[in-house]
Amino acid sequence: MSAKMTSPRPADLRKLLGGREIERVVVLGANGTMGYGSAALFTTAVPQVTFLARTRQKAEEGLDAAVKQVRSPTVRSRSSVGSYDDDLDGQVAEADLIFEALTEDFEIKREIFDRVEEVRRDDSIVATVTSGLSINQLCAGRGDSFRKNFLGLHFFNPPNVIVGTELIAGDDTDCEVVDFVEAFARLRLGREIVRTADTPAFAGNRVGFKVLNEAAQLAEQIGPVLVDRLVGPYTGRALTPLATIDLVGWDIHRAIVDNVFENSKDEAHATLELPGFMAKAMEKGVLGDKSGGGFFKKDGKARLVLDPASGDYKAESEIALPDLSYIDEIAHLHSMARYSEGMEVFLSAEGDEADIARKVIAGYISYAFHRAGEVTETITGIDMIMGAGFNWAPPSVLVDTMGVAATVRMIEQAGLPVPQKLAQAVTAGEPTRFFDNAQVNTGKYFVAA
């Protein structure tokens, strides 16, 4: 792992800024969700932000959406709009930061970078918000100046609400550029920065969508309602997994898991295969909340639930659930902040349902710890992005709450590979804490439901 994987110390941040400021940002693809969301975020700290899109009209729509998202008229007063044809050359030539947020399509991004490279200043920074395309491939074959100043700055949606951000340097990105962007993103934009390797889907989505996709696979066997109850808030998350996929969009979910499935080969490969029922439903236009429903659909005040086998929906009230009183018991303990006791009940609960829930959580922990050293330098990076990017209990927080020995037993019982670091801690027998950020108040991840 290189120096580019290590964040600077807080004390050095202001020095790294070194008096340099970002005065002008150009956002490409500013009509898309990530485009206008990022552009809105930039207006908190940057005096001039240009929204560019295929047409001026589309850029205007992006600006309207940005104003609406952060509910401030100052977004408009700090912004201008334009089209690629009329305005890209002039705007990019004057920009300190060019921020690319086009469709996740390699060719489309390459075409726009051709134009950017022609007109950009040598000292301007070019960042992409891609959630998984390779940073090295995106700048391959370009000139030195472009490659030295090119990096991934992966905000999560919506950027004005989620502070977790991944910073991905390419092989040729200048260390100073990476450090400067981190200082700017932390000090001026209030980002929680995690440096990741240029691996498929980086760190957060790699680990997060593994769990989400496993939940989607399970929906085929036990139905969406039971999945979201079993892997519910009490396991350390505000939003349940299938509701998350509906919110993110099934097309985005597919793009991420397909990318990881095709471009990586790890011990949990099978859990990253998109379930067939999702592909089939997408052919009929099912895309989650944005298409009017996914796993769940609103029906007035009631909720309809997808039957993965038939593709039909039925009322949630008609779906019978097994006895899940162990979850109520945990929620009661969580409501008094007795999280360790709550998770003890989780570890010892009997029945097939509890086994299923434990397998997903064990899979999350096992997968995350196996990725440490591959997608981030240590488990801390994965912990921070799962907390600040997904609002999930970071894997290390779960281990600390359940105890390392009990965690290892759970992983073994689930038939999953035990991460070496956890096995070693059990052998050593000394109390170990895995979560390594004293500033984070970890109780917030355990919701009493």
Add this chain to the structure above:
Amino acid sequence: MATSEVYVLGGYQTDFGRNWTKENKHFSALMREGVLGALERCEIAPEEIESAHVGNFAAELYCMQGHLGAFFTEVHPAFSGLPTGRHEAACASGSIALLAASAEIEAGRYDLQAVVGIEQMKTVSPAEGGSFLGTAAWYDQEAKGVEFPFPKLFGRLGDEYDRRYGLKDEYLAEISRINYGNAKLNPNAQTRTWYMNKEHALCRTDDNPEVGGRIRIADCSQVTDGVATVFLASRAYAERYAKGTGKKLEEIPRIKGWGHNTARLRFADKIAESQSDRYVLPHVRSTITSAWKRAGLSDVNDVDGIETHDCFTTSEYMAIDHFGITEPGESWKAVEEGWLEIDGKHPINPSGGLIGAGHPVGATGVRQLLDGYLQVTDQAGDYQVEGAKSFQTLNIGGSGTTSVSFVIGV
């Protein structure tokens, strides 16, 4: 009068962005997280705690729960039987708990005390909560039947400045911007993800509505659920603690000085009293200067930063000249010169303060001292004031009524 030294061993705060009602959590969960988090972070065994003081304003109203000292004993079996109590002085409740605990250390009664500031406020609607806060004023005369009484009272503080010295809203907007900006560096700040810049703070549209005279939403501190805990210790205990944690005694911060005054309750009476004074709230000034005197400091140049009570931008504007950063009535100069920024000459509220970090009423005084501790021990992360050795707090209850200030330093 010679007194014993009071050491601060550290502490813990919860993420002030949390909504504990949405998490389905009971008041007792706040207490538990706040105390257990502090024990763990400071590496102190529960059995070591000898006594506990709880600062809280209005749990009876917000949570239908009194007798909060007793809730401390629910946190750990080792606490059963400990002497505990609860202290109330509106928004200064946390500091009053700290004063009581430190007095007991000075008197030699105990060697190690837990001080917990705590408030859960998101249990009720903003209007109902605003009315509860009105009990920090003279309710019948100043708050009864008034929607959001406190923004209006602190709007009048701005009006009084305007009358005596002139006051431009752009300086208040800049104070708001700095606090929100600093909050972005603080992972436990409530407004870390909220949108703010100077133009927004100045905007006069529905995105920044008026809540009381010249006070708009961007000028206000927040409705917050939160808890902050610190441990205070005698010299004897601090020596043992230093040895056990591999530190030198000199590295452990002390409360070097304190000030405490209570002015008349009604805002109009305070203002009437100060008509011939250079300071708008002379008792607040006296709190600050008596803390310096006890700490052996001459003025504000002897501290490296301040955590002040910016319940509204006007209260921070008042604090600037009351700390003597400028002459009375000239607080705008400090704003204009950039002195209040984290890397400025007189950093104020690097944490984001009550506007940016949040204001769980009874927790605020403790949170301020905790932030002072983090600053002087170089543990404040991205909001660290470089090289800070000495910090001062100012915690105010009511409309400038109860004032408490601490100087903490190594």
